[in-house]
Amino acid sequence: MERDARVCVMGEDVGHYGGSYKVTKDLANKYGDLRVLDTPIAENSFTGMAIGAAMTGLRPIVEGMNMGFLLLAFNQISNNCGMLHYTSGGQFTIPVVIRGPGGVGRQLGAEHSQRLESYFQSIPGIQMVACSTPYNAKGLMKAAIRSENPVILFEHVLLYNLKERIPDEEYVLNLEEAEMVRPGEHITILTYSRMRYHVMQAAKTLVNKGYDPEVIDIRSLKPFDLHTIGNSVKKTHRVLIVEECMRTGGIGASLTAAINEYFHDYLDAPVVCLSSQDVPTPYAGTLEEWTVVQPTQIVTAVEQLCR
């Protein structure tokens, strides 16, 4: 925001409250009420407003208080955000960033635990990224703001409290690049967002059992970084996808299709995709745990694949 005066933020409670997860803390004091705009509860309209502002050159960042609320703005995101650059023949660019927390939290209820990446992935014209660490988050956010394309940045409700030492100097990450978390030899585990932590926990167990998993945080959900993924598949010949989306039509489903299409010859075993169950997220804690992939399930899957 300091570098470019056209960058502004709009969302519910972003201004004086500092954001419901404190992402925009103190920004309103620094940049004023118009640049950090507190909107009424009208997602459809303020997302549309951001897109309209972007059409003239502003670079708004829209915060959905919870990704689930952006369902109300689906029309704006799909039709206007995604398609305007195309339908206008390139006249308008929509450099908007739509971000917000999604994913399954701690007993937040069905409507507040949605994974919208699977719903948005078909929209042509948008880019989707998911951050998982503070380092990722900063780099990807900067890249998203500087991008001329509309970018949807998926954060996770449970990852806001993470602390990490990040470089002082300025850095911007590549929006289309995946991150190699742990190089390995036996199996490629592809994951993103919160599931990265479940995978790393499972990796510890796996290492103790003698396996050597290669863990890649795909980060870019649309388009997939098939270069990094492909190289990894060519090395290990086995793929396990661990994601938080639903089984039906999630990111994992698309990734499975893509890997099968491009790297079929390199695979020694079918691609296995571990995802959440196709149920609305229940409120009860125990049921909620069973909805999401747990580290033990990852360990079992790896063992089965590597037999």
Next chain:
Amino acid sequence: MDSIQLMDHGHGKHEITAVSTDPNFSGYLHNNFLSIVPEKSGILLKRNKCKNELGDEFSATCQAMDGLQLVNGLECKIPCNSSKTIGAALGIQSRKERTRINPAIEMALTHRSSNLLKPLSAAVLRRTFSTDTITVETSVPFTGHNCSPPPRTVETTPAELMSFFRDMATMRRMEIAADSLYKAKLIRGFCHLYDGQEAVAIGMEAAITSKDCIITAYRDHCLFLARGGTLVETFAELMGRKDGCSKGKGGSMHFYKKESGFYGGHGIVGAQVPLGCGLAFAQKYSKEEHVTFAMYGDGAANQGQLFEALNMAALWDLPAILVCENNHLVLQMEWGRRNGEQRKSYAYYKRGDYVPGLKVDGMDAFAVKQACKFAKEHALKNGPIGSPVERESSPKGCRRKWPKWGNHCWVARDGCRPSKEVVEVGTSLVGLPEVGQVDGGLPEWRPKKWVWPEEVVELLRWWPILEMDTYRYHGHSMSDPGSTYRKRDEVTGVRQERDPLERIRKLILSHDLATEKELKDTEKEIRKEVDEAIAKAKESPMPDPSELFNNVYVKGFGVEVFGADRKEVKSVLP
């Protein structure tokens, strides 16, 4: 200030029994001090002064006031052998003073007439209430938009007053218990509390039947209780247990009770209003004489889907009454220019524009009850919104006959006489020049607007939007302390001035339906009930793993894939 002079037992009056006060005195108290009117300034009983013949008025006054304790500006003498009268008199003090005075007076009472107190307090514990009607006046008059508001006086019975108190105290206790359970991490996720707003739930429930539907957003615990939910179900659901109303799968924001017409319980702000109109559509479709109350908050009032739903409800005469619970707080933002303006117009009841609206004090259960009754009966009333004008005084040459309305012309605003302007049959009067612009003698009053019977009937059939002016004590949800955007004084101020529970308590005490002690005992009982419900809910087990896949679809559909002849199951969807 008020002063209570405790008299010696040589009072020379009749022994006052446990269930009545000296009739003159109770009338005096009721009319001058205990009805819900703004407090008058201090009053000094003149007869006290007359006793002291010597000296000027000032010293006589001083002598008369000698030994009096001055609290709250009211000075009176009462025979003190009835603990109930003391309680009633004490009830008019503000809460601040009560704690200071109570011990002093209690001590004085015990000193003077301890032997009288014991049997009295024992005698009045459980009594049946008469079915007399009590007339209560609402705190403020209603404000109407495009309609004549209902009268301020509400009729009620002692039993209803007591049940209001009991239900509201239960709700208050339940929300506070939910607060502690949340802090103990037994309730997790989101928990939106309703304390401060109980009057809306209670008043609404008193005005309608269980066939009428209510639908609301995520602040639904108390409405669930009002609609017939039990405490055990509530707490079990909040803790995610099997015995909860949604089997532990819904949580705080998804309470439902189909049998008593409570449709939830919705997480997305504003999404319940179109649903409410759908319920109303079904009611109209099946020709039931019932209505739906679709509730939303002032934050949701900015959602587009509200206006869409309102337009459709007005278009098709759906019996949907939109109720805006205006607690003046939107999520974590405060109303007001400085801290984030949320809306252009604060008059939520006027937002319907062509739809009538009514602004109600949502902290007064009787105002809410009156408004909901009015809203429900609005279209069933025989009278129009305006008033009829006699045929004789209608304009000469007006040949329009409306036998259904007794050949009357109708005027949209009441109290107007029509002009002498000639009206052609069949013309719409909207758009004609105002009376007074026509040559000829002006009538004494000008009608504001003329309306044809069809239009009058249209107005009759629209159920009004109710705006409930209320307040919540807790923050938006449990993750919000509620203190970053408002001062503590604001909350305590509302608690003192407008608390719905206190209002009912004062009414009960002023009408001598119970003593202060009895009400406290009731509250203790309720506290015990709530604690027992929590204990029972804690015992309830977590849902079974098989529940995870239950109720995603209706059993037998949507999960299995059959072969071409539909006899063989080819696969089961994950």
